[in-house]
Amino acid sequence: MKFPKTYLLREIADLISAEFVGKADFPVLGMNEIHVVESGDIVFVDHPKYYDKALSSAATIVLINKKVDCPKGKALLISDDPFRDFNILTKYFKPFNESNSSISPSSKIGKNTVIQPNGFIGNDVVIGDNCLIHANVSIYDDCVIGNNVTIHAGTILGADAFYYKKRPTGFDKLISGGRVIIEDNVDIGAGCTIDRGVTGDTTIGEGSKLDNQIQIGHDTILGKKCLIASHTGIAGCVVVEDEVTLWGQVGVISGITIGKGAVVYAQSGIANSLEGGKTYFGSPAVEARAKMKELATIKNMPSLLKKLENK
Numbered sequence: 023m024k025f026p027k028t029y030l031l032r033e034i035a036d037l038i039s040a041e042f043v044g045k046a047d048f049p050v051l052g053m054n055e056i057h058v059v060e061s062g063d064i065v066f067v068d069h070p071k072y073y074d075k076a077l078s079s080a081a082t083i084v085l086i087n088k089k090v091d092c093p094k095g096k097a098l099l100i101s102d103d104p105f106r107d108f109n110i111l112t113k114y115f116k117p118f119n120e121s122n123s124s125i126s127p128s129s130k131i132g133k134n135t136v137i138q139p140n141g142f143i144g145n146d147v148v149i150g151d152n153c154l155i156h157a158n159v160s161i162y163d164d165c166v167i168g169n170n171v172t173i174h175a176g177t178i179l180g181a182d183a184f185y186y187k188k189r190p191t192g193f194d195k196l197i198s199g200g201r202v203i204i205e206d207n208v209d210i211g212a213g214c215t216i217d218r219g220v221t222g223d224t225t226i227g228e229g230s231k232l233d234n235q236i237q238i239g240h241d242t243i244l245g246k247k248c249l250i251a252s253h254t255g256i257a258g259c260v261v262v263e264d265e266v267t268l269w270g271q272v273g274v275i276s277g278i279t280i281g282k283g284a285v286v287y288a289q290s291g292i293a294n295s296l297e298g299g300k301t302y303f304g305s306p307a308v309e310a311r312a313k314m315k316e317l318a319t320i321k322n323m324p325s326l327l328k329k330l331e332n333k
Contacts, residue, residue, distance in 0.1 A: 023199050023221040024052040025115055031083065031097050034064070037114055038107040043089065044097025050083055053111055055241065057259055057277070058222040064111070066104040105187050109197045112221065116199030119145050119163065132169065144180070150206070162218065168206035174234070177214040179204070183240030183258060185220060196220055198240065205229075211236065211252070227264065239276065251288070263298060273305075 031048035035041065051062030056072075059065045059081035066085040067076035076084050077093055085099045085107060092098050101107045125131070125143040132151035137143065142160040149155070150169035159173050162180025173179075179202045186193040200219025204210070204226045211234035216224055219241040226232070227246040236250055239258035244250070249267045256262070257276035266280050269288040274280070281298025291305030303310040 023054060023112075023116060025050070031099075034083070034111070035099055038085075038099070038101060038110050040085075040107060041089075041100040042097060043092045043100065044083075048083070048097045052221075053108070053115070054081070054221045055259075056081070058219075058241065064099070064108075066108040068104045105194065105196065109194075112197045112199040121145055121163075126163075138175075156212075162202075164218075165202045165204070167204045168208070168228070170207045171204055171209070173204075173210045174212040174214075176212050177210055177216075179216050180218045181215055183217050183220045185240065185258070200224065200241065202226075205246075208232075214238075217258070233270075245282070266298075 029050045030046065031042050031044055031050060032046040034050050049062060050064060053064040056065050056076060056079050059079050061080055061082050063081045064083040064085055065076050065079055065081035067073055068087045073090065082096045083099060084096065085101055085104045087101055087104050089100050121144055124141065125137065126145045126147065128145050129143045129147040131149050132153065134151055135149055135153040137155045138157040140158045141155050144161060144163040146163055147161050147165050149167045152169055153167060153171045155173050156175040158175050160178045165180045182198040183196065185196040198218050198220050200222050202216050202218050202224045205228040207229045208226050210232045213235045214232055216238045217240045218224060222241050224238065224241055225243045227244050227248065229246050230244055230248040232250045233252040235252050237255045238244065239256055241258055242256055242260040244262045245264035245266065247265045248262055251268060251270040253271045254268050256274040259277045260274055261279040263280060263282040265283045267285045269286060271289045272286050272292065274292045278292065278295040280296045283299045284296050285301045286292065286307055287303040287310060290303050290307040293306040296302055296307065301310040302308060304313040
């Protein structure tokens with residue numbers, strides 16, 4: 023998330039009542055999660071296990087719960103609860119604005135685009151030309167949809183990230199202020215859910231095709247010309263490179279990469295990054311040929327054991 027203007031470190035510190043380390047006029051350009059931070063961004067960290075990762079990241083402002091040595095060229099915001107204060111900043115820079123109409127006046131709809139009855143188009147949504155949005159589709163605030171996109175009934179774009187911090191009193195939600203971006207020539211089936219980024223973008227690449235009832239988590243990037251079959255669930259912060267095929271009921275853990283041209287057979291569970299150009303099966307998914315040999319061996323185990331007993 024980029025701020026509408028450059029802020030000073032002291033201004034951000036005042037917003038969250040935090041102590042700061044660095045020059046008071048140190049520039050702050052935005053805020054993001056660690057996997058998408060850039061120079062000028064704030065990143066938050068609240069566990070010693072991840073201090074080094076945050077301090078060495080591309081972010082130049084670190085919102086942290088302990089005073090540590092500040093790396094050269096960076097600044098610190100010292101907070102007793104960085105998770106809480108990151109939420110405060112999200113609500114300040116990206117507050118929720120209710121919409122009182124089915125199609126927000128601030129949305130932009132392209133030429134020859136059709137929106138069927140009972141659709142909802144939120145604030146500042148941009149939809150390109152020649153799109154077809156079927157009945158009961160909900161497109162939350164700030165989503166960006168390219169040209170020649172078809173979205174079937176009941177799909178929801180831009181719901182909040184599934185991201186919580188466990189507290190003694192329950193779970194605190196990390197507030198979502200990101201977007202969903204759908205590039206040109208994408209087809210999305212009925213009953214799909216694509217969550218917005220926490221502070222960045224969840225992106226569906228040009229020419230990709232999604233079947234019905236697919237879940238795609240926050241900040242995931244789906245490449246170009248991907249084919250995703252029904253009941254697939256992809257967690258947050260996943261990178262699916264171009265021309266990947268995921269067949270039905272594939273489950274994908276967060277924070278991994280699936281390489282270009284990979285094919286994953288139905289009912290597989292992906293627990294680690296996969297190389298491109300190969301075919302996978304199983305849970306955890308491995309190369310399909312090796313998995314098929316393993317299953318054949320297991321199937322033949324009773325007869326093999328019987329042969330051994332008769333020797």
